[in-house]
Amino acid sequence: MGAAGAALGTDPSAKVTLVTSFQDAAYSPCGIPYVHGREISDFDKLFMATKQHYVDQGLDIRYETTATALDTGAKTVTLDTGEVLGYDSLVLATGFEYASLGVPGADNPSGLYYVKNIREAMEWDKVLDTARSAVVVEGGPLGTEMVTALAHRGIETHLVDSAAWAMSMATDPDIIKPVEDAWREMGVHLHYSTKLEAILRDSDGRLRGVATSDGEIAADLAVVATHKVANTALAKAAGIKLGMSGGIIVDAGMRTSAPDVFACGDVVEIPHGVSNVPIQGLSGSHAYAQGKVAGVRAAGGVRDYRPVYVPWGMVAGKSMLGGVSFSETLATALGIDYVAGVATGISRARYYPDVKPVTVKLLADPKSLRLIGAQLVGGEGIKERADFLAMCVRKGITVEDLATMENVYSPAIGALNEPIALAAQQTLANIAKARS
Amino acid sequence: MGAAGAALGTDPSAKVTLVTSFQDAAYSPCGIPYVHGREISDFDKLFMATKQHYVDQGLDIRYETTATALDTGAKTVTLDTGEVLGYDSLVLATGFEYASLGVPGADNPSGLYYVKNIREAMEWDKVLDTARSAVVVEGGPLGTEMVTALAHRGIETHLVDSAAWAMSMATDPDIIKPVEDAWREMGVHLHYSTKLEAILRDSDGRLRGVATSDGEIAADLAVVATHKVANTALAKAAGIKLGMSGGIIVDAGMRTSAPDVFACGDVVEIPHGVSNVPIQGLSGSHAYAQGKVAGVRAAGGVRDYRPVYVPWGMVAGKSMLGGVSFSETLATALGIDYVAGVATGISRARYYPDVKPVTVKLLADPKSLRLIGAQLVGGEGIKERADFLAMCVRKGITVEDLATMENVYSPAIGALNEPIALAAQQTLANIAKARS
Numbered sequence: 122m123g124a125a126g127a128a129l130g131t132d133p134s135a136k137v138t139l140v141t142s143f144q145d146a147a148y149s150p151c152g153i154p155y156v157h158g159r160e161i162s163d164f165d166k167l168f169m170a171t172k173q174h175y176v177d178q179g180l181d182i183r184y185e186t187t188a189t190a191l192d193t194g195a196k197t198v199t200l201d202t203g204e205v206l207g208y209d210s211l212v213l214a215t216g217f218e219y220a221s222l223g224v225p226g227a228d229n230p231s232g233l234y235y236v237k238n239i240r241e242a243m244e245w246d247k248v249l250d251t252a253r254s255a256v257v258v259e260g261g262p263l264g265t266e267m268v269t270a271l272a273h274r275g276i277e278t279h280l281v282d283s284a285a286w287a288m289s290m291a292t293d294p295d296i297i298k299p300v301e302d303a304w305r306e307m308g309v310h311l312h313y314s315t316k317l318e319a320i321l322r323d324s325d326g327r328l329r330g331v332a333t334s335d336g337e338i339a340a341d342l343a344v345v346a347t348h349k350v351a352n353t354a355l356a357k358a359a360g361i362k363l364g365m366s367g368g369i370i371v372d373a374g375m376r377t378s379a380p381d382v383f384a385c386g387d388v389v390e391i392p393h394g395v396s397n398v399p400i401q402g403l404s405g406s407h408a409y410a411q412g413k414v415a416g417v418r419a420a421g422g423v424r425d426y427r428p429v430y431v432p433w434g435m436v437a438g439k440s441m442l443g444g445v446s447f448s449e450t451l452a453t454a455l456g457i458d459y460v461a462g463v464a465t466g467i468s469r470a471r472y473y474p475d476v477k478p479v480t481v482k483l484l485a486d487p488k489s490l491r492l493i494g495a496q497l498v499g500g501e502g503i504k505e506r507a508d509f510l511a512m513c514v515r516k517g518i519t520v521e522d523l524a525t526m527e528n529v530y531s532p533a534i535g536a537l538n539e540p541i542a543l544a545a546q547q548t549l550a551n552i553a554k555a556r557s
Numbered sequence: 558m559g560a561a562g563a564a565l566g567t568d569p570s571a572k573v574t575l576v577t578s579f580q581d582a583a584y585s586p587c588g589i590p591y592v593h594g595r596e597i598s599d600f601d602k603l604f605m606a607t608k609q610h611y612v613d614q615g616l617d618i619r620y621e622t623t624a625t626a627l628d629t630g631a632k633t634v635t636l637d638t639g640e641v642l643g644y645d646s647l648v649l650a651t652g653f654e655y656a657s658l659g660v661p662g663a664d665n666p667s668g669l670y671y672v673k674n675i676r677e678a679m680e681w682d683k684v685l686d687t688a689r690s691a692v693v694v695e696g697g698p699l700g701t702e703m704v705t706a707l708a709h710r711g712i713e714t715h716l717v718d719s720a721a722w723a724m725s726m727a728t729d730p731d732i733i734k735p736v737e738d739a740w741r742e743m744g745v746h747l748h749y750s751t752k753l754e755a756i757l758r759d760s761d762g763r764l765r766g767v768a769t770s771d772g773e774i775a776a777d778l779a780v781v782a783t784h785k786v787a788n789t790a791l792a793k794a795a796g797i798k799l800g801m802s803g804g805i806i807v808d809a810g811m812r813t814s815a816p817d818v819f820a821c822g823d824v825v826e827i828p829h830g831v832s833n834v835p836i837q838g839l840s841g842s843h844a845y846a847q848g849k850v851a852g853v854r855a856a857g858g859v860r861d862y863r864p865v866y867v868p869w870g871m872v873a874g875k876s877m878l879g880g881v882s883f884s885e886t887l888a889t890a891l892g893i894d895y896v897a898g899v900a901t902g903i904s905r906a907r908y909y910p911d912v913k914p915v916t917v918k919l920l921a922d923p924k925s926l927r928l929i930g931a932q933l934v935g936g937e938g939i940k941e942r943a944d945f946l947a948m949c950v951r952k953g954i955t956v957e958d959l960a961t962m963e964n965v966y967s968p969a970i971g972a973l974n975e976p977i978a979l980a981a982q983q984t985l986a987n988i989a990k991a992r993s
Binding site: 427 | 588591596597602603841842843845846863865866867868869870871877879906908938939940941943944945947949951952958959961962963964965967968969970971974975
């Protein structure tokens with residue numbers, strides 16, 4: 122939808138056709154866990170506009186339709202309706218699939234909840250009304266949101282993760298700890314370093330639990346929150362080049378290896394700004410920004426996308442959790458040298474109502490002192506600080522700069538000492554200690 | 558207190574003596590308006606530690622004592638007790654006085670509330686219990702907080718300001734408008750472009766109101782929130798050099814023109830990082846950071862302060878209000894060339910409970926596109942964004958950088974489109990329009 126809107130904005134005379142296998146367009150799938158968690162009252166709120174709105178806008182949307190073949194030479198797309206659409210420019214936004222569970226019992230989709238389609242989410246929400254227990258498989262971003270949502274809804278929730286802590290690809294154990302503490306308070310069972318071995322079913326084929334390396338867990342459903350795999354079937358069959366992360370390779374203009382074929386969102390890979398490693402499966406704001414570039418380019422305009430530094434954040438447990446680029450764990454795994462510092466500050470004056478802790482961990486390059494990563498957990502202002510720190514990583518801002526940053530101090534909205542500055546000062550102190 | 562703590566931290570063997578005319582040390586005067594507004598329940602919460610704590614820390618605090626003379630040659634300070642203290646290093650943190658009202662009836666302090674001393678604030682809080690109406694003189698930061706607090710407390714509140722809108726030194730009319738709208742909803746009477754002409758008193762000398770160029774206003778008290786004037790009497794008499802803003806001139810080490818005499822806080826002036834103009838009367842976080850530099854230096858350590866970009870923020874009306882460096886009004890007044898862009902975004906997903914508007918206005922240098930100022934008004938995340946944008950001004954980050962910034966998108970904590978990015982994109986669009 123972002124690409125379509127940008128294409129029309131660039132060339133209002135363009136004829137834009139969208140093909141989607143879903144019954145709907147332009148809703149916010151990101152809101153689904155929060156409806157399940159009862160923070161948002163209604164699925165209807167997630168829709169951005171009526172179908173008529175898009176008709177009025179001049180978009181030709183083919184709902185419940187799948188593109189089955191792409192011929193980049195003839196410049197045609199074949200639909201499952203049999204229709205063959207010609208194109209001047211094509212944007213591939215085929216997204217992702219959850220990585221296969223690959224265990225016995227997983228072929229039967231019954232009882233397995235793959236969070237994506239809003240219509241299915243509406244059906245699952247009814248199931249949750251009577252479910253007593255649920256397993257969430259993998260504690261990545263969606264898994265973390267779903268564990269929080271299900272526990273908030275009062276369902277006995279089990280997280281099964283082969284890693285030793287949740288969000289292990291982006292956080293360190295000390296940062297996730299307040300989230301885990303809150304989860305335990307909320308009654309969540311954390312099965313870490315635990316391998317899923319089978320989906321267990323009764324004689325009718327209904328899911329009755331899961332088998333794991335930590336034993337059997339009885340459950341009424343399992344949320345499959347495995348990592349995102351780029352849905353490249355159409356592109357691959359058409360001979361479009363894929364990269365080492367499995368995503369479609371694109372240049373700054375979101376151009377693929379095929380002429381006049383662009384791609385965006387979870388189906389592509391984008392170089393990381395610090396490591397230059399291509400990464401795939403970013404956030405909705407990344408997908409949307411990429412879509413706008415692809416749409417502008419598809420309509421003949423000029424717009425570029427940039428390497429990413431990936432600020433991220435969410436509500437997890439009773440905290441907000443966030444970060445930018447590398448954790449200590451990831452930096453170590455990638456062999457990236459770093460120095461780190463961590464500090465806990467507060468979000469408002471210490472005497473102001475609803476003051477919350479804010480913990481910041483910073484990673485810097487030991488030579489240049491440039492920021493290369495951040496993690497945050499706390500009660501307020503996590504998203505805004507993650508955005509700030511992502512720009513700092515991008516622009517080569519150092520922990521010395523951050524240690525001397527100015528900050529707003531006003532009792533209701535900010536504390537005397539900014540937690541980012543405290544963490545930067547701690548990083549410098551750790552460097553000094555290491556040198557002495 | 559910041560300087561004293563930093564001095565002891567640098568040299569634990571140092572003998573540190575503090576002289577204060579107040580009965581107390583180390584409370585947060587910034588919290589006073591919020592106790593009056595009943596957001597904070599109790600003045601006791603504003604104290605940071607007991608007097609015994611400072612005794613235990615090894616600080617010799619002389620309460621209710623005034624330094625009456627300074628001899629920078631003999632290196633002595635004379636106290637009003639008659640005692641003469643010698644020093645190796647001296648830190649002047651004599652703060653500010655509110656600019657004199659300079660109108661008839663203002664010589665009598667009765668009924669005039671100068672917000673500063675917590676003991677006096679406690680007495681005034683009792684007066685507010687029965688006060689029906691109050692005048693606030695000048696709509697700077699304190700005036701804005703006090704108008705909000707008094708209105709929140711249900712007192713009929715009048716703001717008298719010679720400027721055409723509140724916070725006129727830092728905001729433009731479009732940015733302050735939501736604050737003014739909320740004030741009007743709360744029953745506040747705004748007397749803009751209005752000169753205070755006299756404090757009106759009854760035959761007993763009790764304040765009964767004020768006379769203004771807009772007519773008489775009946776009131777039970779007047780809050781004097783005029784601008785801060787550096788309290789330099791002691792320094793000036795000792796021949797220490799003052800600057801064009803009236804504050805003590807200091808170098809990066811907070812050294813004054815006198816040997817081994819340092820100064821910090823509202824009594825000094827600091828160069829603005831963009832314009833290089835010396836400015837005085839910054840925030841508590843600035844004062845505290847300067848105090849730490851002065852204290853470290855006074856104890857023989859090395860620490861520097863930097864030119865300032867002045868992120869600021871507060872709760873005003875029913876919004877948070879903030880900014881960095883220049884508004885359009887101030888840039889125009891100073892003859893600084895700029896391009897601007899303004900946009901209103903939202904603080905969370907549009908469908909998430911308690912989503913709030915966030916308006917951002919950015920000013921950039923038209924040639925380099927570097928950010929030179931920002932203003933923000935909205936419901937969430939104003940302080941964190943102001944801190945971010947202050948670092949952007951300091952580091953020469955451009956509106957092109959900000960237009961392509963990555964942002965966290967997660968329904969409960971951040972929207973798809975970051976308001977800062979929207980404002981930067983609008984600034985670029987305005988530049989393109991001006992060039993075409």
